Amino acid sequence: MLTKAENERLTRVGPGTPGGELLRRYWQPVAIASELSAEKPKQRVTVLGEELVIFRDQQGNYGCLAEHCAHRGASLYYGFVEDCGLRCATTAGGTLPPTASAWSSRSSRAAAPTRIA
Ligand code: FES
Secondary structure (H helix, E strand, C coil): CCCHHHHHHHHCCCCCCHHHHHHCCCCCCCCCHHHCCCCCCEEEEEECCEEEEEEECCCCCEEEEECECCCCCCEHHHCEEECCEEECCCCCCCEECCCCCCCCCCHHHHCCCECCC
16 A cells, blocks of 8 residues: 555646656647548647647647647747747747657747747
């Protein structure tokens, strides 16, 4: 029988937890590629306690970003899928390419939108 502390250590998977740090070292399935189409190119998912937006850009590349923009926290779910990424819906919105920020508690929050010419 696990103690309460052992149970907490093994079952918590959010950012900064031992279980979460372990699981973030491995690829995690978050969706089925066929769920993202030209008609519905974005989807919200919650994985390991993190709110994410997965998308397919107009070139067919897949991306996964923290849902809330690093600039002012706008939801990227309401962003615009463009030729080479997802653009934040705010007026200051830059385009985040699919490769700009692989999902992880470390990298996704560090990526600020950048304009791509
Ligand atoms: S909130 Fe996204 S660019 Fe400002």
